[in-house]
Each structure stands twice: as C-alpha cells, then as structure tokens.
Amino acid sequence: MGQCEMGLPPAGKWSRARIELQLQQWFGGVPDFLLTFDAHYASVCSDAEFCALVEHELYHAGQERDQYGAPKFRRDGSPAFGLRGHDVEEFVGVVRRYGADAAGVRALVDAANRPPEISRASIGHISGTCQLRVA
Template structure:
C-alpha cells in the first residue's frame, strides 16, 4: 500500500482551520507496522492490534518552545469538564463513528513534503506513544473483564541526565539497550523526529 498523502483541503494557506479524518493513514500503518505479516512489522506495536486508533490531517500550525510540532498522540477523550468532554466526544463520533482509544494528529504540510523514511519515523514515533499500561513489576496490563490490553500514553524508554551516563556509565543509568541500538546501523533509515512531536513537547512542559 502506497504511503497516504493529506487531502488537498489541508494544504495551502487556508484562513480556516481544517481537521480531516485520515482512515487511510491508519489502514496503512496497520498494514505496514502492526498487523501480523506486515512488511515492516514491529512487534513493539503488537498491543495496538486490539486498539481503536483515529487519525487526523490538519493545516493548523503547531509549536512549542520555538520548535515546530508535526505529530501528536492523545487518548481519545481527555480528562476535562462534562461539557467539554461531551463536545469532544460528539466531534469524535462525527469523524470516526466511535471514540478512538488513541487519536493521532499530523501536520499535513510536513507530511506532504517529507521523505518516506521521515514519514514512517513520524508515524511510528506517535504509535510508540500509544502504549500499554504496566503493572508494578513491569508486566503489560490486561483487562480482567475483556482480556484486552489496558491502554495509556507512553513516555520514552530512557529519561536520564547525560552527566550521569558520562560519570557512571550506561549500566548505572540502565540504558545499555539504548546504547547498543544507537551504535548499530538503523534498521530502516537515519532520521530525527522526537523534537517535532507534540506529545513529547507536552510531557516536557
């Protein structure tokens, strides 16, 4: 399946904000990264086979601390007041027919002009934020009622000071796996996307 592209109405200098549902993007992500037998299967996303994921293209510029944001992952319904939550629920139902577990939003201008590798990295980055909750022992949590994964927004695998690693080493900071991954050649392509992720910027604020 070819990489999905944003619709025409989300491109250009429209004076009005546009948010366009992108079911083709989620279908592509599932066929490319999530579903069993996908050509670029990533087992880290296995839990998302049971998740309802919605996606939007937008022409609305976004940024934080001087950095452009081109992608963001959120839970479907944010914890807000009754009217605000109901208003968002109504909009999600109009867009997707149901409230998604996760909502991914992508900057249409960036998505239309970036390379294939940059686009794949962006989509996978947001999928990584669509996480599965863990118990006190670090094991994945599942619903006792349905047996399905319990979902939540996931932070990054590593949060440590460079100085701690420099002074005490990777093992002291428990980042040996990250160091090994960083020293190996990339499996797909070498790109940078974390600084343009709205979920990361919100968590850092």
C-alpha cells in the same frame, strides 16, 4: 509535527462530551488513541521521514504495565491503555528501520560514535566522589 493522545481527554464533562461527539462523527466511535500530524510537514517530508514520524507517535500508544511489568487490564477484561514517554527502545527501532536522518536523531548518533569530550580521568579529578578510581 506529530502528536499522540488518548481518545478522550480527562477534561470537564461538557468539553469531553463535545469531543466525544466529534470523534464519533468523524470515526464512527471513540478511538483508544488519536494521532495527529502536521499536513504541511507531511506534504514536504520524505516517505522515510513520514514513516519514522508515524512510528514514533505509535510508540507513545501502549498498554499500561503494573509494577512487575505485566500488562494491566480493566475490570471488564479490556486492556488499560496509556501514553508512554520517549525511551531508547523507540529510538533504536525507528533508527534501525528508517535511518538516523529520517528519525531526526542524526546528532545523537554522531555524538554516540565520537569519544567522550570529558575523559574519565578529568571527571575523577573534578570530584573525588564521582569515581573512586581514575582511569
């Protein structure tokens, strides 16, 4: 339904040049990130679902971090951008603003609100190395 990509792919020089020209023609320059959405889904989903999808894709776009968690920069001082995977922070933020149904994680929220299907005692009896103490 949605996709976040870097403005220019690391493809071969001819295909990269073609894509760069097309992006310049469309946007007047090459964006740092390109978000693409399925038009049919956008026409039938609710406003909250579409906002949740857009925000979800925006969570994939960000500044790279060094090994200490500080933002990375290029030699010219500009930010070093990169794509990020899914994380719990993203789901929490989208669910907090648009709800579990709009974010498409209703099953995850329902599972989190139920007690575990396998108790600690059952796990402890399966493998002595999983837990040293059985609840």
